[in-house]
Amino acid sequence: MNKTWIVALETYLRQVKSWSFVILVVSPFLMLAVSLGVGYMSATSGSNTDKIAVISNNPALRKQFISTNKDDISQKVTTTNTAKRKVADDKLAGYLQLSVTNQQVSARYYSKESMDSSLKLSVENFLNKNQQALNVQNAKLSSGQMKSLSQQPIFKQHIKQSSSSNDIVKIASFWILVFVIYMVLITYSSVTAQEIASEKGTKIMEIIFSSTKASKYFIGKITGVMMVILTQILVYIIGGYVFYEILRRISTFRKVFDQYQSLIKPIIGNLLNVNLVYLFLGVIIYTIVSAFSGALVAKPEDAPKAAQPAIYLGMLAFFLTFPFQSNATGLVVKILSYVPFFSSYFMPLRIINNEAGALEISLSLLVLVLTIVLFAWYISRIYEGLILQTDDSSFWKRLKRGLSYQS
Known part of the structure; x- marks a missing residue:
């Protein structure tokens, strides 16, 4: 043996x-690394044209939005003039202005085309979340009332894979x-x-x-x-x-x-x-x-x-x-x-x-x-x-x- x-x-x-x-x-x-590398370079070479800039006079609000949408944001652009120039040169898809005025959160989007639907939904959710937080803060509710308002609905998906x-x-x-x-x-x-x-x-x-x-x-x-x-x-x-x-x-x-x-x-x-x-x-x-x-x-x-x-x-x-x-x-x-x-x-x-x-x-x-x-x-x-x-x-x-x- x-x-x-x-x-x-x-x-x-x-x-x-x-x-x-x-x-x-x-x-x-x-072969896999080369093909993926080529795909990655081709995807990222024009990636800025699919991204937007976020401009805000409230740094905390801007940072919060970017943290949840990193893949869609060009973080280097921080001023309105720079954003306008890059949009005009087709180096950005657009720019989003976030602000809080009179206890109201607002967002204005500037671009040559409509915002991507998934990003638009993300912006709307972000605005609703922050506006609700401001409303709760201004209402000065008790702890019991706060607890009632924080109750969340339940949503589950039961997906049966199609044939x-x-x-x-x-x-x-x-x-x-x-x-x-x-x-x-x-x-x-x-x-x-x-x-x-x-x-x-x-x-x-x-x-x-x-x-x-x-x-x-x-x-x-x-x-x-x-x-x-x-x-x-x-x-x-x-x-x-x-x-x-x-x-x-x-x-x-x-x-x-x-x-x-x-x-x-x-x-x-x-x-x-x-x-x-x-x-x-x-x-x-x-x-x-x-x-x-x-x-x-x-x-x-x-x-x-x-x-x-x-x-x-x-x-x-x-x-x-x-x-x-x-x-x-x-x-x-x-x-x-x-x-x-x-x-x-x-x-x-x-x-x-x-x-x-x-x-x-x-x-x-x-x-x-x-x-x-x-x-x-x-x-x-x-x-x-x-x-x-x-x-x-x-x-x-x-x-x-x-x-x-x-x-």
């Missing part, structure tokens, strides 16, 4: 230290999940197949097999790759969470998050549940197929071709999901959600559409896990016979000879 873990650790460290792994992990975040919103959530969740599974699967199928194939016919393999069993070596290889895949998934989850929290704190993006929160949260929920387990296990079973294919090539020069069987099988499963993205109740979907190599695509489709119960999910996972274990165990038993074949015979002869080998 120690030798198995040594192989696993060596495989893991070699993979995570490679530039290809670093680029693979970092590139999505770089169109549900459809958007389901479709978006499906495409994100399927695309991630496919991309990670293709990547690790190629990496694993080429790594195994590159060892073909080397003397070092004979030396390794003289000190440890080929089965332990193979299991160690697969375990190491599993650790690499798990590392990448964890990096994506943690990195995605960090990006999410950063964007929520940037005013330019916070509005978008607030507006589409009813869509964003369900999509994230569909990704960070049992579907993540299907992603991991789906990549593992295709990785084992790739290792098997890599061990069957005739010589190391054929390594680029080694991943083709796993890639073609993955492509078949990937494209087979297209006709059923809106038909999670179909008989084909139900059958394939229990079939290894296909269940990682089709059971998440059913889960996203709430068409699979806990028992069905458990049974599907059990079949998938057992297939992975048995498949890995069987290949580990014949691995020595596969990897040590060096003759340039046909693929079927090498396959037949390898399957008939007994360690």
Whole structure:
């Protein structure tokens, strides 16, 4: 067992230290950062044209209004003349004059266009709140009367998500999940197949097999790759969470998050549940197929071709999901959600559409896990016979000879 873990650790460290792994992990975040940066700059470059200035002879009143409307206010403009000039030059949407005269709060807005409806509502609420405070102060009411006036009404929203919103959530969740599974699967199928194939016919393999069993070596290889895949998934989850929290704190993006929160949260929920387990296990079973294919090539020069069987099988499963993205109740979907190599695509489709119960999910996972274990165990038993074949015979002869080998 120690030798198995040594192989696993060596495989893991070699993979995570490679530039290809670093680029693979970092590139999505770089692309996201660049696209968001461009969006942020384009949004903020003309942001002042959507903002207003607040002018007031009462600094406390101005400060109070700005504190509740920071995203809509250009705080640097403090005088009427400056505000007029910037409005004329189209550098401000307008300016708001706040004042308190004869115990009455007033606001006057100057602009070329009407005030935005949401900001207008905010101004009206602000005026009502401050006017009420002045009225209460001038009325000199008792504590009991003050308590009665401070009583607030109750308003609660009970929102049932529309079917169109549900459809958007389901479709978006499906495409994100399927695309991630496919991309990670293709990547690790190629990496694993080429790594195994590159060892073909080397003397070092004979030396390794003289000190440890080929089965332990193979299991160690697969375990190491599993650790690499798990590392990448964890990096994506943690990195995605960090990006999410950063964007929520940037005013330019916070509005978008607030507006589409009813869509964003369900999509994230569909990704960070049992579907993540299907992603991991789906990549593992295709990785084992790739290792098997890599061990069957005739010589190391054929390594680029080694991943083709796993890639073609993955492509078949990937494209087979297209006709059923809106038909999670179909008989084909139900059958394939229990079939290894296909269940990682089709059971998440059913889960996203709430068409699979806990028992069905458990049974599907059990079949998938057992297939992975048995498949890995069987290949580990014949691995020595596969990897040590060096003759340039046909693929079927090498396959037949390898399957008939007994360690």
